[in-house]
Amino acid sequence: MTSYRFLVTAIDAAGHVxxxxxxxxxxxxxxxxVYFAHREKHRHLAVEGGFSFIPFDETLWKVNLDELMLRLFDLSVAKFRKDPVERLLEKYPNEEEADKLLSIYYDVVNQALDKIISDEIVKFDAIIVDFVSPSPPLYKSPIPWFPICSLNPLxxxxxxxxxxxGYSVNSDQSNWDEFRKIHRQAHSNLIETVNKDLDVAGLKQxxxxxxxxxxxxxxxxxYHYPAALDYTECEPIEPGWCRIDSLIRQPDDDTDFVIPERLKDKPGKTIYFSLGSLASADLAMLQRFISILAKSPHKFIISKGARGDQLELTDNMWGENFVDQLKVMQVVDLVITHGGNNTFMETLYYGKPMIVFPYFNDQFDNAQRVVDKKIGFRVNPYDFNEYYFLDCIEKIFADxxxxxxVEAISQSMRNSNSLSEAVKMIEKQIGLKKASVH
Structure with a gap:
């Protein structure tokens, strides 16, 4: 069997990584x-996975990426508490700055990738990327590249x-085109900014x-989504895209998560609560959640996020700023999540029902898919009713x-060989590419 050398990278977001x-x-x-290329802070992930690591040259950047993302979040937090249409229609004072920060974010990642691809010391046979915008270094390189879509596949x-x-496949289709129009208009500045950068890079195509x-x-x-939830009723899919039912990485080590002492003797079920790396930065909303969950007869493991030191947990809770989610998932009875695709997939893989509290982007679509497929509930931040929320918890445990x-979906994900088939498909494409140049 021919062995190939792969460069693998993604945007700096937990789900994509x-x-x-x-x-x-x-x-x-x-x-x-495999060579995993990313920021130095992710080196341990490559080491634990047994991959070679290539650090991004962050000296190229004039920004602190972590501070940039939190600044971007803070500029947008007001709109995140509104419904998808309202947030798109309403103009905010800092939108131009937010769009500029997002453009900078795309640019600095491409700068780092360009330096690695241009390095003649290590030759790659193919590149695997999980990006959200066209990447000039990929288009300019002769190396074949294969995108991963770790978003909801709508x-x-x-x-x-x-x-x-967040519209259901069964919703009134007369609203669909109007939403698309509003969405594009709301992102017009970002489209113009990013496309100008692509033009400067010579990528008018x-x-x-x-x-x-x-x-x-x-x-x-x-793309990453289980067959049982895929949007086959909306086919055809765009050309070239193939589904992988499960892309859940292995835990970092073999130790089990142990329920903390302060929760061991508490009554009720064990519930994991996480709003992801970005939404958890909304401290006001998170603290409100905590005060409501304090009224529940169950116990909670809380992922508090980067600003978690400012949160106060109640007696029926334990949490840390960052928890080992892959291990926590295995010992809880229910997951309350923002619906980011990575956490969404992990929840299904470990066979846990869920309540989805969508905050932005494809989280709304995952939340609605949970409802349409009857595997949990959706609770919206813009019409949040605490009694409905607490009742959803009890309804799940009674159903x-x-x-x-959920267990059937979990088994199908665990039994799927779609990842190994995807690797074979890439091997074939690399072989065809090499044959065409000889």
Whole structure:
């Protein structure tokens, strides 16, 4: 068997990083050599996965990426508490600055990637990327590249409900085109800014599309979603995209998560609560959640986020700023999540029902898919009713059908060989590429 050398990278967001790391595990299992390229703070992930690591040259950047993302979040937090249409229609004083920060974010990642690809010391046979905007270094390189879409796959189904709307496939379609129009208008400044950068890079054929937040494949690309939830009723899918049912990476070590002492003797079920790395920065909202969950008869493990030191937990809770989510998932009875695709997939993989509290982008679509497929509940931040929220928890524990449906999805994800098939498809494409140049 021919062994190839892969460069693997993603934008600096937990879900995207975790997805490409799992893909890397599949490449390694097939006998290939993997180089994970990212920020120095992620080196340990490469070491734990047994991959080579190439650090981004952050001296190229004039910004602190962590501070930039928190600043971007703070500029947008007011709109995140509104429904998807209202937040798009309303103009905010800091929107231009937010768009500029997002453009800078794309640019600095591409700078780092360009330096690695241009390095003649290490030659790569292919590149695996999980990006949300066209990348000039990829288009300019002769190395074949394969995109990963770790978003809800509605972005790949032109005939389905508009991505990021949270509309059901069964909803009134007369609203769909209007949402698409409003969404594009709301992102017009960002579109113009990013496309100007692409023009400067000589890439007039590549355009940024905020209705997708994923680039079209060069040949083939892969998205992460279980077959039981996929939008097959909205086919056809865009050309070149293939589904992988499960891209859940392995835990960092073999130790189990132990329920903390302060919770061991508490009554009720054990529930994991996480709003992800960005939404958890909304401290006012998170503290409100905590005060409501204090009224529940159950116990909670809380992922508090980067600003978690400012939160006060109640007696029926334990939490840390960052918890080992892959291990926590395995010992809880229910997950309350923002619906980011990575946490969404992990919850399903470990067979846990969920309540989704969507905050932005594809989280709305995942939340609605939970409702449409009857595997949990959706609670919206813009019409939040604490009694409904607490009742959803009790309804899930009382509904055996929800538990059975989730368990069936979990088993199908665990039994799928779609990752190994995806690796074979890439191997074939690399072989064809090499044959064409000889």
């Amino acid at each position: 975790n997805t490409v790391l799992r893909f890397s595990e599949g490449l390694k299992a097939a006998g290939h050599e 972005v790949l189904y032109p005939s389905g409900p508009p991505p990021f709307s 590549a355009r940024f599309n905020p209705a997708k937040f994923v680039d079209s494949p060069q040949t083939i690309g892969f 055996e059908q929800i538990k059975n449906r």
